[in-house]
Amino acid sequence: MKLLWKTHMRLQVIKLVFALFVVTLRTAESRKAKIVTASFEYNGINCRAHSASLTDFGGVGDGVTSNTKAFQSAISNLSQYGSEGGSQLYVPAGKWLTGSFSLTSHFTLYLDKDAVLLASQDITEWPVIEPLPSYGRGRDAPAGRFTSLIFGTNLTDVIVTGENGTIDGQGAFWWQQFHRKKLKYTRPYLIELMFSDGIQISNLTLLNSPSWNIHPVYSSNIIVQGITIFAPVTSPNTDGINPDSCTNTKIEDCYIVSGDDCVAVKSGWDEYGIKFGWPTKQLVIRRLTCISPFSATIALGSEMSGGIQDVRAEDITAIQTESGVRIKTAVGRGGYVKDIYVKRFNMHTMKWAFKMTGDYNSHADTHFDPNALPEIANINYRDVVAENVTIAAKFEGISNDPFKGICIANVTLGMAVKAKKRPWTCTDIEGMTSGVTPTPCDLLPDQGPEKIAACDFPEESLPIDKLELKKCSYNMKYVEMF
Template identity: 45%
Template sequence: MAECWLILLILQDEKYWPLMPPLPSYGYGREHIGPRYGSLIHGQNLRDVVITGHNGTINGQGQTWWKKYRQKLLNHTRGPLVQIMWSRDIVISNITLRDSPFWTLHPYDCKNVTIRNVTILAPVHDAPNTDGIDPDSCEDMLIEDCYISVGDDGIAIKSGWDQYGIAYRQPSKNIRIRNVVLQSMVSAGISIGSEMSGGVSGVTVENVVVWNSRRGVRIKTAPGRGGYVQDISYHNLTLDVVRVGIVIKTDYNEHPDEGYDPKAVPVLKDISFTSIHGQGVRVPVRMHGSEEIPVRNVTFRDMSVGITYKKKHIFQCAFVYGRVIGTIFPAPCDNLDRYDEQERLVKRSAAQNATDIDYDF
């Protein structure tokens, strides 16, 4: 018996699309003040929802939307292909999502979400803002065994924009990303931010390949965001032909309106990179904190990235403080302290011996 794959096509004429209120943690429609277009698949206040199939395809037919966006012919913000809001216990698996008008898969203020065996596709050029998966103010989330090749960030973890995200106060936390292959010629394989004003913490990224991309992994923020990015762990990351491997950027100055507080500066700390490998990388690390937004307690452990050509300062740091452990290639910047693993073990043993002494007074 022949197998049949379902292809669901989205309408391309925006006049048939309902308008929805702006997201409360963004203040307005992200591209235009006021309402935003709805999504092909949209749900609110749901529980125990499964979206799955035998790798059937949901096709957003985004070409018309992208063209009108570039020509400034749209009066409202484009909608994601799939958006689930204020829901919990969600499973999305074994489907292909392609050519979204805007962000592809957008869980918003959800809990206990699993995204597994999902393929997300869009042209790597000329498909503006077609992020793959955007966990936004979400808690307890797993993304695994996915393939993503899109025209913006492959995965972008968010939690609201400037004063609106600060007021909404819903962080993204406890998110695990593993066994994922990503391509992004325009942005990054995995990003945190830039809209992170509600805070992002407890993110683990492991066993991830980023290939033929502009950037590997990136954290992006700016004065006015507030919030924090902390307790972030990258483990077993492979960079294959990537312009810049690891990026931390603190001047991503795009704001919803003039009402943001420039003194609301984010906190960046407790970020670790372990077992980072790859080849064909132009700049392995570019971490630019600032005097008002320093990056603290960054750890690099066991890194070897093949570079495309010899150049000084290809491991770039500014206002970044932390340490390196084990073998690091290329050579790290000077303001990261070298920390010998054997010395740590010796000190730990000495401390343990000291606590074992029986003092008899």
């Protein structure tokens, strides 16, 4: 009997193995594989010696399957080539659902023109990390913050680019949680790189970020170029590009529609930013188009406690945006905003053309120093044209801490039919104007046409403008399942 029983069980096992083989064979037949050749090129800070596709690591671009582990596996594998000419990960056409993943050094993430990264709405795919040391707390909540969709820290030579591929943050889920005060941690950003050097983010479309879109922080030698950003104009804190405690940065040829500032320049918050002490300096912003009805085209602050210096903005267009250039600070911030240069600014339908105020009293906590006064100095605007403006400017310094060195030249502001009768508001400021319409306030006296050339840019270029991108061209093969 024992022999018969063993024989019977062996037959059952053989039948089971055969059945599994048939199922596997049918599955393989239903999903066929083909070899695909991809050709692409881009301008990059560096080209790469090694390439792979996300599909080589099990990526599935159906918009449903999570690819978080595929991204993590691919980047971990490719990191071995950092000292051998670097590597790049190609994301083919498809919809690639993913949670947060981290990049590596000497690396390029390249998105095909028909590739869409979809941010996961599974909150377990978003690890929580500590607040930024220069902020002392999260922006949305006192505790930590969710890691950004594309993240990296302590990296060198990193590129995130494509043929205008798309990153969709699917932010509505996060905005609802934020409005309902359901979040224990600060919402994730789309792209954040920390403590890194040599960063390029270019030729991408970013949609519906949960919060800020691009956030380089504590980093240097950064290029943000050819970026298109869209978010509903009522979405909370969907800032476009926020260089934060960064040195030698260039932002150019970007189109931004958002629910907050299109570019927000930052460097830490109150006592935490003062202690950390990393300024943002040597920043170029050019050929930017902004639409943001409730915020600024370019904001300096309000978190500026580490200092902001040498910002140069030129050839800027703002359409139906609350303000042109806005400086936001307060007692307790400390730090400085100085050596700011703006020229060739065109504005259409604005609430304020210019705004700088010292009463932005949003604090990290109650431990800020009430004697930490910010320094606002050497702020220059020239060659500005605007139409349909409600208020020319609101300049309100701090009592016993005036904003100094304001220079405005060759500016024509066409006021709206229902414009305020008093186009300029000026308190606790010092400066001059030349060739400005409508007539400025008494604290900004007109110095006559001979001063029209005042308020000009520095002549010497910043180091980031001297960096020449390389032409990178690739032909690669990868397996596509269908």
